[in-house]
Amino acid sequence: MPYHTASQPEEANADSLSQQMVDCLQRIIAPPDPPAAAVSRPRGRPAVLSPEHLCLAVLLALLRGLKSYACVWRLITWSGVGHFPLLPHTRDAIRKRLLHTSLDVWQRLLLRVSTGLHAQTQAVAQCDLLPWVSHIFALDQTTLDAVQRRMQDVRDEAVDSPRLLVGRLAALFDVRRQQWVRILFREDVFANEKLLVQDVVRGLPAGSLLLADLGYFSFPWFDWLTDQGFFWLSRMREKTSYQILHVFVQHGTTLDALIWLGAYRADRCAHRVRLIQFEHHGKLYQYLTNICEPDRLSMSEAARLYARRWEIELAFKALKCTLGIRVWWSCDPLLVLQQLFAAFILAQVLHALHAQVAFAAQVPLFDVSLPVLATLLAQAPTRSDGQPLIQRLLEVGRRQGLIRPSRRIEPVVPALLRSYAPAPPDLPTIRTPRYAHRIHQSRSDRPDFVPRFFTFIVI
DSSP: OOOOOOOOOTTSOTTOHHHHHHHHHHHHHSOOOOOGGGOOOOSSSOOSSOHHHHHHHHHHHHHTTOOSHHHHHHIIIIIOOTTSOOOOOOHHHHHHHHHTSOHHHHHHHHHHHHHHHHHHHHHTOOTTSSTTSSOEEEEEEEEOOOOOSOSTTTTTSOTTOGGGOOOEEEEEEETTTTEEEEEEEESOTTSOTTTTHHHHHTTOOTTOEEEEOGGGOOHHHHHHHHHTTOEEEEEOOTTOOEEEEEEEEEETTEEEEEEEEOSBTTBBOSBOEEEEEEEETTEEEEEEESOOOTTTSOHHHHHHHHHTTHHHHHHHHIIIIISOTTSOSOOOHHHHHHHHHHHHHHHHHHHHHHHHHHHHHTSOGGGBOHHHHHHHHHTOOSOOTTOOHHHHHHHHTTTTTSBOOOOOOOOOOOOOOSOOOOOOTTOOOBOOOBOOOOOOOOSSOOOOOOOSSOOEEOO
16 A cells, blocks of 8 residues: 655645656655556554655755754744645654664665756767766775764763774765766775775676775775776876886876886786876976777866866865765764665755756756755745746746856866877786785874674665
8 A cells, every 4th residue: 555645735836946856766765656557555553654755854854954953843843845744743753763764764765866866967968078988987995074962872972982983984986977986985984095995886888987095095006997898087196116118299297108007026017007297386297098099089178177177176175065974963873874765865856957957058967056056945935936946046046046157177287289209009907916015013002993783885
């Protein structure tokens, strides 16, 4: 039997922008009920407060900047949540229902939202960004903020106690579609970034391009990516030894060449890579990639493409600042992870709207402010003169600061007047690798990390 819902009250204002946003979320979370003949009636009394009702209330609380589960309770019992009816539940009843809601419900909901938004985001994807590559992903990690000392089991902990730490997120962000595609939650906060990184990227489509920062710089990692059929682009770590195999072009400090990573026998890469180097305002920029053909990836394309890696940093910032997961509503592990799931679900919707507004306004993506977009949706006026949400955002976008010139700094690559010297056909592409096994020792006397959370793959 389907969960009980109420139809929209006749006095509800159909022109409300905020109602349009709620309806959009509700259509994603609670799709239309299947025909009655196709639904088998479960045993027991039908639930009055459905999981969709509860999840939508948490999402609206996050979107509106509310800061506690008491606000979720008031939405359900006083303000109303979408087309769902007001319920006379107590605050403790809402909390108990949340504690009895499995994380599988939130995970299925996140997958449903991501799948439902795929067609919309694909329609506005930036397919002109290195079009011969199948996908472009940014890879990074972030440490989540600590919880407050409210529960009995952590009330006596010190302010900087490791037990208050929630964990870390290792994630992949689709640069073209502006969507999270895979998230790994880890409770081992102090572990190296490269730990379990293969689990994050394993199974991605062949021919995908990965953008990663220096935290992932490793000879075995680069070789593994190449062996798996992935392309990658990284910055060059200082004091990394290398041996030049062939110079495509060189002029002063500007260099485009094929190299072996690791000039010594004790530590060297298996596959040859390409070094791209230039200087701007006295700063030397060095990039490494396994795309060894300059006609497939030019020097300027490499610099501009690596600058897009910053988008995953901005996406993490949106989760923490715009969607408020730097302030946890509870210190119960289950409720913390539910809030984290809700933030990711809402982030998927916001990023999709962000890309749609930029596409409709025919402006670069970063000329549209994601924090302002979230503010406008949370503080939408009660009337919109019947205009669709995207159209109304376009109309008021420049006046409200939603659409404005971006302050992003574009990388400047010096123009080269010299022609590229093609690589000889008999140039070796692979050699016997040898990886240095370094002993990792603790750098401080900090206590061992005792987790209160658990590890799982989100997407």
